[in-house]
Each structure stands twice: as structure tokens, then as C-alpha cells.
Amino acid sequence: MVQDTLQFGTVGDDIAGGWLPVVLRGLVVLILTAPAVSKFLRYSDRAANFAAYGIPAPEITVLLVGVAQLFAVVTIAAGAAGRLGALVTVPVMLTAMAVDAVNVFNALVLVGCVGIVLLGTGNYSVWEPFRFGE
Structure with a gap:
């Protein structure tokens, strides 16, 4: 006798793996453009x-x-190597926070980019060369 097993995906898997990255992409592109x-x-x-901030x-x-x-905006928006674009943006945002001030916009971009680096670009990605855990 063959036993049928039911496999349930969790809601968290669908959100974190598919739609949360899309929301993060939209947020980062909207703020960073x-x-x-x-x-x-x-x-x-x-x-x-930049000169007033003392940047060389x-x-x-x-x-x-x-x-x-601009590289980050294009790659993240298209979902083509979006992790690379997000990774490039992280030091830019950390520097902006260090030399100017932490504000809602650069904090959201930083959190969004870290999320994209960790989760990928999610649904509707053109190309994602760096997938972790696969």
C-alpha cells in the first residue's frame, strides 16, 4: 500500500523567498534613484x-x-545580479550614515540592500547568479 503524504509549504517561505525581496527591491529603487x-x-x-563632509x-x-x-538601481530593479548591486550599495550607505547622519531613507536603503544580499531578488528576477544554499 502506498501512503500519500501531504507536504505543506509555509507562508514564511513564500514571503521570504518570493515576495519580500520584490518589496525590498521596489523600496530600494524608489529611494535610491x-x-x-x-x-x-x-x-x-x-x-x-562631499567636500564639506571631508570626503577626499x-x-x-x-x-x-x-x-x-545607478548600477545598483538598474541591477536591483531588473533583478539581474541584484545581490551584487545591493552589495555595492551597502558601503555607500554606511559611509553616508557615518559622514552625514542616519536618516530614514539611508537606513531603509541599507536594510533593503542587506535583505536583498541575504534573500536574493525574489520573484520576477531576470538573472540571479549568486544563490546561497542551493
Whole structure:
């Protein structure tokens, strides 16, 4: 006699593995897009801010941070190597918190990026090369 077994997935698995990362992606992209674009549209203002914070080579650093943030926005939004984009963003947010101040926006981006690094990009990802535990 064959015994049928029922296998139940937990709600937490579906949320953490599928939809929570999508929410984190949306949150990070929503918050990070404007500051990333402003590094280029308001370059001289951003460079002056970086200089006021005491960041070395502010003219170059603004461009590097802007490129890193745009890379993160594109990869996280598409779900294509989103973990890499999120990982690149973590030191940027930690530096922003250290030199300026902790605010709701950079804290949300930091938490969102750490979540994406740990959980992946979830449903509707184009490409996720770094999967843990598989």
C-alpha cells in the first residue's frame, strides 16, 4: 500500500523567498534613484557637499558613487545580479550614515540592500547568479 503524504509549504517561505525581496527591491529603487541621478544632474552641488563632509577627491568620488548607485538601481530593479548591486550599495550607505547622519531613507536603503544580499531578488528576477544554499 502506498501512503500519500501531504507536504505543506509555509507562508514564511513564500514571503521570504518570493515576495519580500520584490518589496525590498521596489523600496530600494524608489529611494535610491533620485540621489543617484542627482549626482550627475547637480554635480557641482554634490561635489561641494562631499567636500564639506571631508570626503577626499570629492569631484571624482561623486562620480564613482553616482555610477555605483545607478548600477545598483538598474541591477536591483531588473533583478539581474541584484545581490551584487545591493552589495555595492551597502558601503555607500554606511559611509553616508557615518559622514552625514542616519536618516530614514539611508537606513531603509541599507536594510533593503542587506535583505536583498541575504534573500536574493525574489520573484520576477531576470538573472540571479549568486544563490546561497542551493
